[in-house]
Amino acid sequence: MDNISKEERSRVMAAVKQKDTKPEMKVRSFLHKHGLRYRLHDNKLPGKPDLVFPRFRTVLFIHGCFWHGHPDEQCKLARIPKSNVKFWKDKIRANRQRDDRNIKLLQDLGWNVVVIWECQLCNNAALDGLVFQIRSAPTLRDKDQKRSSAEEQP
Ligand SMILES: [Zn+2]
Numbered sequence: 001m002d003n004i005s006k007e008e009r010s011r012v013m014a015a016v017k018q019k020d021t022k023p024e025m026k027v028r029s030f031l032h033k034h035g036l037r038y039r040l041h042d043n044k045l046p047g048k049p050d051l052v053f054p055r056f057r058t059v060l061f062i063h064g065c066f067w068h069g070h071p072d073e074q075c076k077l078a079r080i081p082k083s084n085v086k087f088w089k090d091k092i093r094a095n096r097q098r099d100d101r102n103i104k105l106l107q108d109l110g111w112n113v114v115v116i117w118e119c120q121l122c123n124n125a126a127l128d129g130l131v132f133q134i135r136s137a138p139t140l141r142d143k144d145q146k147r148s149s150a151e152e153q154p
Contacts, residue, residue: 004084012066012081023118024050024062030127036134045111047102056137058112060130061099065118069096075119112137 028051031038038051038060045052049059063070065077069092072078080088103113114133120126 004087008081008083023064023121026121027051027060027062027116027127027130030124031131031134034131036131046105046109047099049106049113053134053137056112056134057110058114058134058137059106060134061103061113061115063099063115063117067092067095068099068117069093070117070119071096072117072119075117077119 028038031051036053037055038053040051041048042052042059045059047061050062051060052058053060065075066079070078080092103115106113114130116126116130
């Protein structure tokens with residue numbers, strides 16, 4: 001199955017990796033500026049969500065469109081390379097199945113799961129929507145937790 005050249009693989013991976021870290025920083029600073037406090041990469045939770053908002057019982061995944069296979073025909077970032085199509089399709093399908101499983105597990109544990117895609121981050125409207133979505137999530141101890149948000153700072 002693995003007839004993809006080393007060069008091609010590392011070229012794609014390098015291109016994607018750079019893009020992968022930037023969106024997360026953008027989301028983090030935007031949400032922080034809007035007063036949301038979170039934990040990072042909680043590896044005790046399925047799928048190790050990028051951000052966890054304990055107060056809102058919400059986890060957030062910031063998905064790179066390529067690796068996570070953004071199912072949106074308008075998305076330019078999710079296009080499969082023109083060579084080794086099968087290799088990439090299989091790989092990305094497996095990633096999507098894993099994501100779906102993790103989301104289901106998290107929901108079963110009572111978490112609200114929010115996914116934002118890399119290509120949605122270029123406009124602040126999507127980020128505003130994200131703030132709203134997190135803030136309006138049903139919380140477990142709504143009233144108790146209306147105190148200072150500083151408590152959740154790691
Ligand atoms: Zn996308």
